[in-house]
Amino acid sequence: MTMSVKFQIMLCPCAADIIKVTYNHVNSMRKLVRSSTVLDLLDKAFIAFNKQYERLNDVEWLLIRDTILFFFQDVHIRVSIFLRENLQTQQGVFIVKTNGIVPNGFQTPGEIRTYKRGRLNNTHTFNAGEHHEPPDDKRTFHLGLNIYSKSKSSNESLLSDSAVRRPSVMVNAASDIEMINPDPKMIAQLNLLSDLIGNSSGGDSSRSGLLKLSLFDDDEDEDTGPPIQKRPQASSTSNQRPKNEDITIDVSKRNQNPRLSHVLQDFDFDERSTRRGKKDDDDDDDLCAMMDRLPGSTGNKRR
Amino acid sequence: MSIKYTPAAQPVLIKWSASHLSNNLTIYRPTEPRQLKMFGTSHKSGFAMATVSEDGTKQIQGQVICRAIGNNNTPAPENDARFIAYIVQAAYVNLPVRNLLVLACTKSIQIYEPDGTTHLHIHMLDKTSPNRTESSIYSRGITGFGQNSLCVGNHQGEILLFSIPPKGTNIFLKETIPGHQHGITSLVSNSELLISSDTNGTILIWDNRTMLQKNVIEPMDDSGITSTSIWKNCIAASYANGMIRFFDAGNAQISGSITAHARCINAIDCNEEGLVASVSDDCYVRIWKLSGDAENLQISHECNYHIENSQLVGVKFLHLLRSDIAVSTYDSNEIIVLRA
Numbered sequence: 001m002t003m004s005v006k007f008q009i010m011l012c013p014c015a016a017d018i019i020k021v022t023y024n025h026v027n028s029m030r031k032l033v034r035s036s037t038v039l040d041l042l043d044k045a046f047i048a049f050n051k052q053y054e055r056l057n058d059v060e061w062l063l064i065r066d067t068i069l070f071f072f073q074d075v076h077i078r079v080s081i082f083l084r085e086n087l088q089t090q091q092g093v094f095i096v097k098t099n100g101i102v103p104n105g106f107q108t109p110g111e112i113r114t115y116k117r118g119r120l121n122n123t124h125t126f127n128a129g130e131h132h133e134p135p136d137d138k139r140t141f142h143l144g145l146n147i148y149s150k151s152k153s154s155n156e157s158l159l160s161d162s163a164v165r166r167p168s169v170m171v172n173a174a175s176d177i178e179m180i181n182p183d184p185k186m187i188a189q190l191n192l193l194s195d196l197i198g199n200s201s202g203g204d205s206s207r208s209g210l211l212k213l214s215l216f217d218d219d220e221d222e223d224t225g226p227p228i229q230k231r232p233q234a235s236s237t238s239n240q241r242p243k244n245e246d247i248t249i250d251v252s253k254r255n256q257n258p259r260l261s262h263v264l265q266d267f268d269f270d271e272r273s274t275r276r277g278k279k280d281d282d283d284d285d286d287l288c289a290m291m292d293r294l295p296g297s298t299g300n301k302r303r
Numbered sequence: 304m305s306i307k308y309t310p311a312a313q314p315v316l317i318k319w320s321a322s323h324l325s326n327n328l329t330i331y332r333p334t335e336p337r338q339l340k341m342f343g344t345s346h347k348s349g350f351a352m353a354t355v356s357e358d359g360t361k362q363i364q365g366q367v368i369c370r371a372i373g374n375n376n377t378p379a380p381e382n383d384a385r386f387i388a389y390i391v392q393a394a395y396v397n398l399p400v401r402n403l404l405v406l407a408c409t410k411s412i413q414i415y416e417p418d419g420t421t422h423l424h425i426h427m428l429d430k431t432s433p434n435r436t437e438s439s440i441y442s443r444g445i446t447g448f449g450q451n452s453l454c455v456g457n458h459q460g461e462i463l464l465f466s467i468p469p470k471g472t473n474i475f476l477k478e479t480i481p482g483h484q485h486g487i488t489s490l491v492s493n494s495e496l497l498i499s500s501d502t503n504g505t506i507l508i509w510d511n512r513t514m515l516q517k518n519v520i521e522p523m524d525d526s527g528i529t530s531t532s533i534w535k536n537c538i539a540a541s542y543a544n545g546m547i548r549f550f551d552a553g554n555a556q557i558s559g560s561i562t563a564h565a566r567c568i569n570a571i572d573c574n575e576e577g578l579v580a581s582v583s584d585d586c587y588v589r590i591w592k593l594s595g596d597a598e599n600l601q602i603s604h605e606c607n608y609h610i611e612n613s614q615l616v617g618v619k620f621l622h623l624l625r626s627d628i629a630v631s632t633y634d635s636n637e638i639i640v641l642r643a
Contacts, residue, residue, distance in 0.1 A: 117556065
């Protein structure tokens with residue numbers, strides 16, 4: 001936690017962007033707050049914050065940022081998500097990339113101008129060593145947003161873990177609702193995918209839709225083409241793009257049964273073994289015994 | 304690009320890491336030939352320094368800790384958070400009569416002998432309510448001129464003028480000179496002039512014998528000034544929006560400007576040859592060469608030096624006639640020496 005605040009403060013392109021980080025924090029908090037009195041207090045605090053800090057100039061902000069950075073000096077804790085996303089080195093130092101778009105109010109490095117009697121006389125350029133672009137007001141500011149909601153880590157893509165991951169993904173879902181515009185096509189595709197694998201449970205369709213959304217993003221990373229190319233293996237009507245939910249549900253049901261029947265068969269088999277009156281050996285022994293009894297076929301069914 | 308730097312075999316190691324402040328590197332350039340050079344940076348409430356031999360192999364470290372002064376000007380316990388002072392700027396000052404180490408802190412100005420061993424004077428800053436937005440009381444901007452005058456700026460835009468005796472602790476405040484509407488960020492001086500800059504981007508030019516204002520340079524854009532330096536009659540000012548601008552101290556006109564860095568510039572320094580070094584949060588040290596004079600200035604770009612993943616907070620030329628520089632980094636206790 002300390003390191004992520006340090007990251008947000010250090011990597012702010014200009015010191016006044018701490019306001020934007022705070023805006024992101026407050027917006028994320030608003031989505032999580034349920035009680036209206038707390039929301040009211042949050043809004044009042046936000047208005048007071050704005051009133052105090054919007055009139056500071058940039059060098060005054062620098063002193064504020066420097067004072068905050070006193071607190072984080074010499075803290076070099078390595079955080080797994082930063083290491084994974086290549087934001088931090090193995091020594092705990094943050095990776096500072098300064099090419100690309102320059103902050104608001106800046107000009108792209110590279111020009112030398114000379115003046116005579118107060119008027120522009122000559123302009124020539126120098127090589128700044130990096131590629132820079134002029135400031136762009138319209139880009140969303142990402143520091144201060146939930147770093148886990150955008151994460152494409154392999155942990156969250158493993159479908160077998162999704163049942164365990166469900167609580168954390170649902171927290172992300174609250175803040176993800178506005179960040180991702182749920183395209184009905186995408187929701188339908190993801191519903192199909194999850195149904196095929198047999199993980200869909202009851203519950204809110206919108207929630208399960210969002211659950212699949214994060215999986216979908218990970219799948220998109222792994223495949224080079226659109227996910228529809230996976231479909232041919234699973235369904236026979238793969239040439240149809242799932243335009244509305246009805247079609248996809250029909251398709252999936254046809255294929256769901258073999259999986260379920262496999263699962264059921266596994267259960268039957270377990271009961272059979274206890275009926276035969278075998279002792280309760282270790283799990284290992286049972287597994288070996290079972291595999292001995294059934295030559296090959298059940299072994300394939302287990303994932 | 305005609306200057307190529309290589310890092311010295313051994314960086315200068317100090318005990319504490321450098322804080323993220325502007326102008327956070329100061330060098331004591333000895334006046335007598337046999338004295339050793341000292342490098343220092345400020346770290347939260349302390350100042351860490353190293354005395355280094357000419358070839359860089361022998362280093363002796365030292366530290367100075369800011370005193371915490373409580374109410375009624377009595378010393379307070381060091382861990383009482385109400386009275387902890389942070390150093391905003393630290394500088395070695397070479398005056399003809401004496402050399403000093405001045406720590407401009409929040410709430411006070413503290414003056415020591417250059418080796419940090421003896422505490423000479425502490426001046427508590429005025430606690431009257433500050434101006435429009437600055438809510439903290441601090442001092443910033445340190446320079447010495449004349450025989451025995453020391454100037455330090457404060458958050459209200461005033462310049463405090465101290466008189467320094469050749470020996471002893473009888474340092475006293477001679478005058479408080481108002482002038483700026485915003486907190487002072489930097490003070491530099493040469494034999495005739497005192498230049499002060501503030502957070503709004505205004506530069507005031509003073510005659511340092513009479514302490515009267517000679518000229519005003521109004522802000523050029525919305526950005527404030529982080530650091531200033533002076534070469535001949537040319538004022539170099541670095542801005543928080545990555546620009547460096549040069550002004551003629553005689554007629555207050557702009558002589559040149561450079562869109563130098565992609566992040567806020569933390570420090571600049573000039574040497575007597577007309578070389579200007581600038582460092583920034585964008586991990587670059589850039590060297591520029593000035594020639595001509597303020598009325599007819601030529602600027603050329605000499606060098607880019609990139610230090611990976613390092614937000615650079617201070618730069619100083621090691622000698623006034625050579626291009627070797629020393630650079631300090633936030634969160635690092637190494638002062639990198641670059642030799643041309």
